[in-house]
Amino acid sequence: MAFDKKLAMRNAEKYLSQGKIRAAIGEYRRVTAQDPNDVVTLNMLGDLYVKDNDTDAALKCFKGVAEHYSSQGFAAKAIAVYNKMSRIAPLTTEMSARLAELYRQKGSVVEAKSHYVTLAEDYEKNGRKVEALAIWKQIAALDTKNTEVLEHIGETYLGEGDTAEAIAAFVEMGERHLRAGRTEEGENSFRRAVAADRFSPAALRAMVAFKNEQGSGDEAREMVAGIYREKPGDAEIGKLLFECELMHGSAAEAEATLIQIVAAEPSSYPLLLELSTHYFENEDHASAIRSLVAASDHLIADARFDELAYHVERLREVEPMHLDLLRLDVSTASWQKDEQRYVDLLKLLASAAREADAVDEERSALMQLTMLCPNETYLSQRLKELSTEHGFAESDQSSDSFDAQFFGVSVTSVNESSAAKGSPGSLPAFESTADPKANTHGQSVVSAAANGNGQVNGETSIETVDRLSREIDSIKFYLDSGYNDLALSAAEDLKSEFGLRPEVEELFETIRRNSVRNGAADMEPGTTGPVSLNPAPEQYSANEMEDLFTDLGLDPIDMDRSADFETHYNTAIAYQEMGLTEEAIREFQDAAGLVGPNDGTRRFYSCANMLGHCFMSIGKPHLARTWYERALEVKGLTPEEQQGLWYEYAHSCESDGDTRTAAAFFEKVYIENVGFRDVSQRLERMSVAV
Numbered sequence: 001m002a003f004d005k006k007l008a009m010r011n012a013e014k015y016l017s018q019g020k021i022r023a024a025i026g027e028y029r030r031v032t033a034q035d036p037n038d039v040v041t042l043n044m045l046g047d048l049y050v051k052d053n054d055t056d057a058a059l060k061c062f063k064g065v066a067e068h069y070s071s072q073g074f075a076a077k078a079i080a081v082y083n084k085m086s087r088i089a090p091l092t093t094e095m096s097a098r099l100a101e102l103y104r105q106k107g108s109v110v111e112a113k114s115h116y117v118t119l120a121e122d123y124e125k126n127g128r129k130v131e132a133l134a135i136w137k138q139i140a141a142l143d144t145k146n147t148e149v150l151e152h153i154g155e156t157y158l159g160e161g162d163t164a165e166a167i168a169a170f171v172e173m174g175e176r177h178l179r180a181g182r183t184e185e186g187e188n189s190f191r192r193a194v195a196a197d198r199f200s201p202a203a204l205r206a207m208v209a210f211k212n213e214q215g216s217g218d219e220a221r222e223m224v225a226g227i228y229r230e231k232p233g234d235a236e237i238g239k240l241l242f243e244c245e246l247m248h249g250s251a252a253e254a255e256a257t258l259i260q261i262v263a264a265e266p267s268s269y270p271l272l273l274e275l276s277t278h279y280f281e282n283e284d285h286a287s288a289i290r291s292l293v294a295a296s297d298h299l300i301a302d303a304r305f306d307e308l309a310y311h312v313e314r315l316r317e318v319e320p321m322h323l324d325l326l327r328l329d330v331s332t333a334s335w336q337k338d339e340q341r342y343v344d345l346l347k348l349l350a351s352a353a354r355e356a357d358a359v360d361e362e363r364s365a366l367m368q369l370t371m372l373c374p375n376e377t378y379l380s381q382r383l384k385e386l387s388t389e390h391g392f393a394e395s396d397q398s399s400d401s402f403d404a405q406f407f408g409v410s411v412t413s414v415n416e417s418s419a420a421k422g423s424p425g426s427l428p429a430f431e432s433t434a435d436p437k438a439n440t441h442g443q444s445v446v447s448a449a450a451n452g453n454g455q456v457n458g459e460t461s462i463e464t465v466d467r468l469s470r471e472i473d474s475i476k477f478y479l480d481s482g483y484n485d486l487a488l489s490a491a492e493d494l495k496s497e498f499g500l501r502p503e504v505e506e507l508f509e510t511i512r513r514n515s516v517r518n519g520a521a522d523m524e525p526g527t528t529g530p531v532s533l534n535p536a537p538e539q540y541s542a543n544e545m546e547d548l549f550t551d552l553g554l555d556p557i558d559m560d561r562s563a564d565f566e567t568h569y570n571t572a573i574a575y576q577e578m579g580l581t582e583e584a585i586r587e588f589q590d591a592a593g594l595v596g597p598n599d600g601t602r603r604f605y606s607c608a609n610m611l612g613h614c615f616m617s618i619g620k621p622h623l624a625r626t627w628y629e630r631a632l633e634v635k636g637l638t639p640e641e642q643q644g645l646w647y648e649y650a651h652s653c654e655s656d657g658d659t660r661t662a663a664a665f666f667e668k669v670y671i672e673n674v675g676f677r678d679v680s681q682r683l684e685r686m687s688v689a690v
Contacts, residue, residue, distance in 0.1 A: 003030070003034050003037065003099060005031055005034065006030075007356060008031050008511075009031060009041075012024045012569060014175060015027065020158075021052050022052065024048060025045065025049065025052065028041055028044060028045040028048065029045065031100070036064075037068070039064070039065045039068045039069070042061050042064055042065050043061070043065045043081070045061050045416070046060075046061030046065065047059045047060075053506045055088055055089055055148065059085055059089060060087060062081050062082075062084060062085045063085070065081050066078045066081040066082050066085070066098070069081065070098070072104060074104075074492060075102045075106040076106060078098075079102050079103065079106070080100050081097055082098060082099050082102070085232065087381050091118070091638035093122055093123075094117045095118060096118050096119045096122070097119055098117075099110050099115045100113075100115035100119060100138075103115060109143065112133075113139055113143055114543050116135050116138055116139045119135050120132045120135035120136050120139065123135060129160065132156075133153060133157065133160075133642060134155055135492060136149055136152060136156070137153060137155050140153060140169075140172070144288070145176065145614060146176075147173050147176050147189075148670050149169070150169045150172055150173035151169075151170075153166075153169040153439060154166045154167075154169035154173065154192070154196075157169060158196060163197045164197075164200070166193075166196050166204045167193045167196050167197060167200050167202055170189050170192045170193035170203075171202060171206040173189045173191050174186040174188075174190045174193070174206060175206075178210070178213075179187055184456045186210065186454060187410065188209060190203070190206050190207045190210050193206055193207070193209055196225060199227065199230075199231055199234065199237065201236040201237060201240060201268050204223075204227065204237065205223060205240060206221070207220065208220040208223075208224060208240060208243075210273060211223075212247070217244070217247060217248035218248050220244055220248070221241070221244035221245060221528055223625075224240050224241045224244050225244075227240055227576050228241045228257075229333045232260070235264055235265040235268055238257060238260065238261040238264075239261060239268060239271060241256050241257050241274075242257045242258050242271060243464075245257060246278055247287065251275070251279060251284070255275060255277060255291070256334070257286075258271055258550030261426035262294070262361055267299060269295050269298035269299075270295075271313060272291050272292070272295035272298075273291070273292070273307075275291045276288045276289075276292045276295065277311075277313060279291060280314065285318055285319055288305070288315060289315055289319065289322060289325060291309075292311050292312070292315065292325075292328070293324050293328065296308060296331070300331060300335065303335075305332050305335050305336055308328065308331075308332055309329075309336075312328045312329050312332065313329075321352040321354060321355070323349070323352055323353060323361055326345060326349040327349060329345050330345045330349060330365075332341065337578060337579045337580075338614040339578055341370065343372055343373060345371075346365045347365075347369065349361070349496075350362050350369065350379075352363060357679075359386060359390055362386065363383065363386050363387075363392065364378055364541060366382060366383040367383065367387070372385055385486075408423070428514065459630055461542065467475065468494070468501070468503060468504075469503070469675070471490075471494055472494070472503060472507050473543075473676075473677060474492070475490050475491055475507060476507075476510070477639055479510070479511065479514055479640070480639075484511065484514055487511055488511050488515075489544070490510060491511060495506070495508075510640065511625075512601050513638070514602075514638070563596055565591050565594045565595055565603060567590035568587045568590040568594070569586070569587070569591040569603070569606070569607065571587045572584045572586075572587030572588040572610070573587075573610075575587060576610070576614065579617050581614055582615055583619070584610075584614055584650040588607050588610050588611045589607075589611065590609060591603070591607050594609065595607070597630065597634045597635075598634065598635050602634075604630075604631075604634060605631055605634045605637070605641075606626070606629045608631035609627075609628075609631050610646075610647055611624075611627040612624040612627040612628040612631065612649075613648075614624075615627065616648075616651070616652060621652040621653070621655035622656050624648075624652040624654045624655075625649065625653060625656060626654055628645055628648055628649040629649065631645050632646075633643050638674065642672075643669050643672055643673055643676055646665045646666075646668050646669045647665070647666070647669050647676065647679060649665050650662045650663075650664075650665035650669070653665065654686075663683070663686050666679055666683050666686070671682055
């Protein structure tokens, strides 16, 4: 039979009219059991339990009513119920906590504080100091003018050995005294904070702020300087001293302190920007630039290019042709991949360097520009003038620029030996996405002058042979990637440095064979450039061209596809050099779709190889594997090409987590050519890992 609430309520009222309290309680219990949210009936049930002298049952009912009102946001109703409970039984710790919270919600500060004090004292009486301190802190937050409670908190935390919390309490106490106009009491509070821990940055900052407000900044600076001398490695105290010196001392003193701070803690470098701004606002532009240059490496490392650009732009408004500022502007343009701005700034830098007679600076800028602007011949002419006038080897500029374009590194970082001898300042090349892992030995074609006694630039003959081998490896990598013309140019540099040694002759022969296979050019062994297989054709009309194709047995449609391939492939190369890897991948894929793996050319091989490098550079080795596999399907690969593909395929497998396949292909390379790149080290490392 279904429960009838109305009938139960009528029965309860009837029992009450007859004075039968327990019978009424029974009916009301049935109602609340069926409807727990009927707090009105639950409250009546509690009142009946009080009349029946069942205090525990009454408190249980009232607690349910109070919690319901509290959860619904009716603080006043919940407080009334708790007060009713306090009249029939002493307040428990839980009841005091709930009442304090409810009064706080209601905005009754005095009543809330009273209950919090009762609660805190109860915790202290029972040895629960941690809970008591938490309540005292709530009291302090509630009563924003109370300083006595903060003093109690501070002393208690000191007794517990928690110096940081004690200092926080004393500092807040001092600030409250100051807001109330009690200066002496405020200073005493800050002194207590410093006394708790004289090396605490929080305590020192509070005291310094007080001294500054009182016009005693010099006194504060002397105090912090003395403490910093005791603990010179503390970066936080050092920062505070820097601020004091900047405000009340000299900028030179502040800069000297800051140099120590940043050396000990490089993450403090933003203070260099603060110092640069200080110098700028005081029109000391040279010092502002010096501070910005000191911060620039850190800003670039943290990719804060916009922030660097802001400071550079601001200073260039007053020093537009300053070499350091132009160099930094070049850096931001490079990292932001803004090629046109990068070129424009390099030209400005070259011009400014020429005006300042900064030969190395000008030469470094021109070396980049000659690669980026090959049609602007005045740049290469000026570079030759510098080389002739100052005795620079022309081979240096071509090889260094080659690396700058294809590996996205600065000239000086490529040629460390030149940097050690005072070569041009580091200028960032426009960033390329060429995968640095593809050339794992990390070497470039670095030209030098042979001295005829078995040494090159001071290297021993053994070192020379070793370096020559590495350089040849690099050039073969360019061949593998389809850069025949560039490989030839690099080989010419190698020849001018080392002479026509047997290894160099063999390299030229490899390039010649590769050129013949591609149908591009032919060379006599040891010659200095390509010899065209076909003379340049005359200009023909469209009909004449079609007739010519027919006479030669060629399909004009195939010729169109070839032109389309060249367009897509060259566009892909351009995108890749600008750092637009996704766009480069799309163009390489379009180019690959126009040719076949075995159409008698090297076009599909070049596309597949480049796609493998692109996918590796964006962290997708599983896709790189697919393209390297397709490249390996091309017929007529030379042993060098096959070894290069095996190596790259193994590298992609290793990056993809397939170490078994990676090891197998590294072994294939090792079996064919034990000296190929770093294959022996890779195999050794993999065997150790296994």
